[in-house]
Amino acid sequence: MTTDQKTALITGASKGLGFALAENLARKGWKLLINARDARQLLSAKNFLQRFTEVVAISGDVRDEIHLWQLAEALAQHQWKVDLVVNNASTLGVSPLQPLLSHPVDNLHLVFHTNLIAPVSLLQKVQSYLKDGATIVNVSSDAGAEAYEKWGAYGGSKAGLDHLTAILGKENPQFHFYAFDPGDMRTDMHQAAFPGEDISDRPTPTEYAVPAILHLVKGTLPNGRYTPQLLKLQQA
Template identity: 50%
Template sequence: MTPEPSDRPVALITGASAGLGLALAHGLAERGWALVVDARGAEALKDAADALAVHTDVVPLAGDVTDPDHRADLVDAITELGRLDLLVNNASYLGQSPLQPFATTDLDELHRVYEVDVLAPIALTQALLPALTASSGVVVNISSDAAVEAYETWGGYGSAKAALDHATRILGAEHPALGVYAVDPGDLRTAMHQAAFPDEDISDRPEPVTVVPAFLNLLDRRPPSGRYRAAEFAPAVTS
């Protein structure tokens, strides 16, 4: 399917077939944003796109963000739409489950973590900078508290997210016309979080949809580029 040029704001969200990525996609769709969404699983992505299409125009592209050809397809879709207002680098890889101490971490797994969580977001952002610059757009890189806290066995994922956090800060310094944010959404009830704690019941964690208002508030307020926790932008609860 060839997308038509968009007369509404456009967001590209990676890892959008489930979890936080899908929740953010629905939040933006309900605001009338057009979407380009990706995920590795074609069937799950199609189901997600069908649900999103009730609200907005959506272009689903299945693939792996570490694949240069897939990233080129994403860039082509944005070019066809004629604009990009928001890039959400949400696709992430946790690593081996259960998580392993650094001393015994499989280096091939560590390489994959860094490839997905650091290099792919940087590469996609580089490729989309002209479109983002034209719209004075926003980049949101999904972070984690593991990027700033030294949790045992979280060395691979945590250090990768720390690297992405710092890359976010540098990009923000280099491109002051953009809003560039690393955002820690907090613990959520997602497949990745379950993989991190395979033997635990995580039903007490909030659903991803609960943090969507905070992300939308971040976009509305557009604070200085930097690292934030989603909780900082949670709408006030009124009685």
């Protein structure tokens, strides 16, 4: 392993966008620290990814403060400094989606903790392991920018994440902070949002979302909120 090898911390990396991004970076030789709630899926992801690079995988829920400290501890034990953090772990909430006035309050706590509070808590714990100029990508959603019926819990949490990302960027000019809205994708979460519907027409994460994040990883764009479409225009 070379000393200039880059390192990424990706949450929710056992499937979907998180895994697709992890695979792309692994094939480029990035070292990876990954997490997911499902230990079996995470182990399967690790076994695949470590064919290309060094991978540390720790299963757990990002709402668990001990688990977040375990991620920081892993960086310390391996003496890794991080070039990229991707706060990708998210939860949709109840499925089928419910209007806000019918949404179970205990599930609102779960959604907002997972999608809004946990990304900030993780950054608090790993901030001393971030390289100067590190990039932080907080995965958002178009539901955070548009008022969609029955998307209040998820959309509200992502709107809050967008705002906190902007504030983090102002408070920490030594890093690059991006809120990234990947758009519709063919993932388990998107299927849960539309139970029983055929979502095979949605793009896979590798088609648009992963290339767009890789453009953000360069850290040459101003802090802000980006979509694959906007990034395509930026590159034109």
